[in-house]
Each structure stands twice: as C-alpha cells, then as structure tokens.
Amino acid sequence: MNLERVVFGFVTILALTFTFAFVSGDIDNASHHNVWVLTIAILINLIATGLKLGDRSQVGALLLASSLVVNVMLISARIIWIIKESHTPTGPGAESLATIISLAGGALVASFVTVAILVGDTLISRR
C-alpha cells in the first residue's frame, strides 16, 4: 500500500460523490440542490487536480485532463448560480437552475471517467 494512492483515491472518489450529491434531485427545483455542496465539490476537485500535477505517465496525463474538465464544468455552473442569484433572493429560477444542473451533470460524467481510469490502472498494475 502506498500513501499517495490512498490519498489520491480518497480525494478523487470524494469529488465524484459530492458532485453526485449536488446533481441528484429534480432538475428545476432549487430546494433539491444546495449551493454549499456545489462549492465543496469545486474545492475538492481543485485539490484533486493539484495532487495530479507532476505525474509524467500517460495515465497521469489522462487523469489530469479529465480532472480539468470537471473543474471547468463545475466552476461554470457556480458562476451561473452567482449571476442568477443576484437578481432573486430565493436562488436561481427553474430555467437557469436547469442549466446549472446540466453543467454539473457533465462534470459528473467526467468524474466517472477519472474514477474508472484510476480503478483500471490499479487493477492492471496488480502490485
């Protein structure tokens, strides 16, 4: 067992679960989605991206790429939330919320890819 793998796996899978936690619920119902969960998901993802920097292997490059995709998607979702929230005190309306959730859903797919690569790589190396 190696510390890097443990921390790495923990952060990557945590990022996936937080994204999932944010996405689950009705797509146009603001009470099903917590902006705090989204913010924490972004934070964990940024940490995961940071941990992936510096790996020169092919798998490392792929992990970094998918992690960057997650960041782009989640951060754009958060920005839309900020813009739409400033007009209404009760959070974004149904239409803009749908956009936010679809973006976060895209991030969820990329998170799945990251975890799949991580698990696959670990299984292949069989050490």
Next chain:
Amino acid sequence: MATTSELDRVSMVVLRYMRGPVFVLIIVYAIGITGMALIPGQDADGNVEYMNLFHAFYFFTYTATTTGFGEIPFVFTDEQRLWAILCVYMGVVAWLYAIGSIFRLAQNPHFLLALNEHRFAKRVQRITHPFFIICGFGDTGSLLARGLNEHTLSAVILDTDLERIKALVLRDYRVSMPGLSADSSVPKHLIDAGVQMANCKGVVILTNNDEMNVRIAVMSRLLNSDIRIFCRSSSKRQIEHLRTLGNVIVINPFEIFSQLLGMAITAPRLHNLNSCLVGNRKAKLGRPLQVPTGDWIICGYGRMGQWLYKQFILHGIKPVIIDPKAGEIEGAARIINNHADGDTLDEAGLDHAAGVVAGTDNDHDNLSILMCVQSKKPDAFTIVRQNRHENQIAFDATNATLVLQSSLTTARRVLKHLISPQIQVFIDYLREQGEDICDQTVQRLRAAIGDNRPHLWHVKLCQDEAEAVVEHLRSGKPLSLSELSRDPHDLDASLACMPLVIERGQNRIMLPHHNESLVLGDDILFCGTEFGETLLSATMNNSYTLDYLISGDDKPRGYFFRWLAGQQLDDSAHSSST
C-alpha cells in the same frame, strides 16, 4: 529524397491531356459572355439596358451546363434570344468535349498504369519507419511477408504478376505493405519502391528466374551503394557474380538445408534450438532429432540431392543414389540409374537403410517414394523435398521426419537476417561452443518461456525504443539486465524473455550474464514470448515502472507528494543528527 519519375508524370499527363478541352471552354465562354454583354436588351419600361459582365457570366454558366435555371433580370429581346440559342449549342458542345476527354483519359490503360505507379510511389514515400523491398511475391515472398508482419516490419512488394499484387491487397497485414506489379529490374520501379530512401533497410530478391535475380541485384547496388541485398540463387556462376557486388547475402535453399542437416547430425541440440527459433512449429524445444548414421538412400540427384550427398560424404556416410540421370558419382556406395519405386528401393537395400531422402523435383514422386518407404520400413528416417507450397497439407499428413520446402527455408533464413543479423551470429557462436553450452542455453530458455513458441526481437537502447532506460542511464545510474527484465507484477519473477546477444559498438557479448550492466546504444537481441516483448517494451518506456523494478517501491508521482517525501526525508535526517 529520391525524385521519382512517376510523381511528376501523372500530373503532367493530366494537364497535357486537358489542355485542348480547357482552351475550347475558355474560348467558348469568352465569346458567349462578350456577346451577351454587348447585345442591347430592354428593361420593363422599354429603356435600353445592357447586361453587365457578371450577369452575362451568370447567364452563360447556367446555360452552357444545361442546368435550365431561368432567372433573368428582364425579358430578353429577340437579338438576345438569338445569341442565347448560339450560347446553348456552343456551351453544351464544349462541355461534352471536355467531359468526354476526362472519361477517355480515365479509361486509358497507360494512364491507369501511371496512376497506379504514382499512388504506389506516394504510399512508399509516406513510410517513415524502416522497411524492406521484396522483389518477387511467389511462395517465398508471401511467406516472408507474413513473417515480417508478425514482427511488425513493413515491406514494399514488387512482382511482375498483376494477379499476385491484387491478392496482396486482400491479405490482412498489420503493417503497411504497398505492392506494385512491375518489372523490378527496371531502375524506375526500384526507385519508386524506395531503394534510395534512408529507411530502406534491404532488398530481398526472390523471383523464380536466377538471371533476373542477378539483374535486380546489380541494379539495386548501382542505385544504392550501401544497401543490404538478399538474393536467392542456386546457380554457382551467378553466386560468384553476386558476391562481387559486395554486401550481398546469397540464399541457396539447398545449401542451407544441407548445412542444417549437417548440424542435425553433429549438433542435434543446436539444430533443435535453431528450428524453434526460426518458427518451425513441428520442432519442440529440448527434443532434438536423432539423425542415424547408418546406410542412406538418396532418391533424386538434382540440386538438393547433390548438396545432401556432399554433406553425407563430409560426415563419412556413403549413400546409395537412385536417379535415372545420375551418371558417375565419386564416393557413392552404389548408383542405380533408374526411377525410384518399390523395386529400385528394395534393390538399394531399403530393408537395412537407416534413412531415405526423397529429393526429386516432383512432389508426387516424392510423396509416392515416402509412402513406399513408410509401408516397407516404417522406422526409417525420412527426408522429403516439397517443391510447391500448395501441397502443404499432403506433406503435413505424411509424417516425414524432415521436410525441405525450399521456399520456407529461404523465407526463414531471410527473415532471420531481417529481424536481426545477430541471430545467425549467435547460432554460429553456439556451434563453436559445443553441445553442452547449447544445452544450458536451451534449459535457461525453457525456464524463461516454458512451452510457448520462442519469439525473437531486438531492442536498441535509444530515445525512440527505450525512453525510460535512456533517461535512467543518462542520469548516471547503473542498470543491469536482471533489473530490466523483472516482472512488474511480481518483483521476484522475471519476464518471459532471455537476452541472447548484446551488441555494444564493435563488440558482441554472447549470452550476457544477468548482472551485465547496460550502456547507452546497446543493441540487445531477446528471445521470449510476444507478451514478454510487450511488457518489456512497456517497462523500457515508462520511467515509473522502471524505477519501481529497480527500487521495489513506487516513487511519488505528483509535485505535492514529492515535496512531502522530501520533507519526511529532511525530518528524519534532522532528527537523527540531533
């Protein structure tokens, strides 16, 4: 880069052919457009209105091509209509002429030939990795191409027979194998096939005509003074001629087979190892053939019979020869000037013969001799000559102890040279070392690969082939063979591969010890399994795996964990000093 004649020729032919139609089109367009622009028309109010040049061109475009599109700014006057009629007839005729010319050109067989050569030359020029040229795509050529394909080596194929080249397209090679049906002794075709390209590593000449083979060899040597040439030839005069060209390896299948037979008599273990290395599926590693040295009968005293006869005499065996045209032969126990059949075989002493060679140039005769021997003396050692590859299934069914198929012997020998010239050097080395060393090598090889088929490959420790190893060695750290060939899944085990030869500059290290340190630029010949090659190549190109194999633990990969590992080291250094 070689300038090929075909590349320029095709575009020139098209341009020259299309010159007339294009001129006619331009003139017809010019007349039509100018006329339309000069003829006065009328607008809706009856004022005189001229079409501008653009509108005239627009009108002519849809008229001449008979598109039948009818959008015009104003209703035409009669003058304009008259001119429009002229335009339609002129334009349509001109276009028909142009299109007809294109079709005529496309159906011209000479043009098709040039186009084909052009495409072929283009495909060859796009090859960036090392490749070989194979002239002659008969039995031997196709066997060789299949062997090269298994080792992911490319070849360019030339053959005079169009049907064979057509068949080439249908084969599913993993690598690019462009083919052209052309006379290989014509320099233009050899240039198109890339004989002057830097990554062309050799010309293999395997046509059925010895005269032609020599011509191709001479032409290749003239076009490229350094290239390695492999040429099949069994005529003595031509072999002499070929040797004077320099850097030519002459492949005489009968001579090779007689040498292999000699090897089987004096060094059976080495013969066994060699058969396995060249991919003989019948040979099992560690189970050598025992060639008896009793009385031998040779049926057929042709090219093969003569070579085998020499080999037998060399080893003190005096064979009986059966051949209708044998004549006087010095040293033979007995000569029977007749066809080989049941009676003559009995006369030659089949009942006490140790072995029989069925070596005529007719497959049916050979098979019937073989059947006769197997029914009368089933325990005799049988050597049979197979002349045609298409009879493979029949020969497989005979259970002859050794089958000489000249095309297969040639293809295997050439392939051995093309994979790596070190293989033959290694076999020659083992021959000098004797049977004990050979036996030890076989034991080690069996320990490494088990019952799998041996697969040969070589790796040069350079940036392209072994990136991680080069990086490791450049940083000044040592690397031994055993560290390199460790199994990443189990550090105590080793990959299914065994280094046979290391070529280091001018030196060759035969059967290197597993503690041998590697040096940049080493060219290592490995024997193992194909899976072993894949894993070894992965190790050689991934610095993390290589580090893991050497140190036994995974190095931190990301910046953060490397920084963390550095901190821990500092801390422990600090605490131990206080």
